Amino acid sequence: xxxIGKNFRAPQQDDTEGWRVAETLLNAGFGYWGTWGPYPTxxxxxxxxxxxxxLKSAGEQILERWQEKT
Numbered sequence: 001x002x003x004i005g006k007n008f009r010a011p012q013q014d015d016t017e018g019w020r021v022a023e024t025l026l027n028a029g030f031g032y033w034g035t036w037g038p039y040p041t042x043x044x045x046x047x048x049x050x051x052x053x054x055l056k057s058a059g060e061q062i063l064e065r066w067q068e069k070t
Contacts, residue, residue: 005032017043028054 004026011018020043028050030036040049056064 002026003031005034007034008032021046025050 021040024046036053040046
């Protein structure tokens with residue numbers, strides 16, 4: 001059992017893509033709490049969403065700022 005958040009709306013039972021989107025987001029650490037804005041509904045959009053919204057280490061944040069300056 002897993003606590004996934006109050007904003008989760010289950011896809012239709014036969015919507016396999018919708019269930020894969022939910023599974024992928026949950027496995028990446030994204031619960032349905034409304035913290036990250038609108039969630040993707042298509043599987044092809046999930047990797048970009050995860051990359052944009054994942055928590056980054058201090059080193060990754062410094063590197064991003066450094067790359068923006070160059």
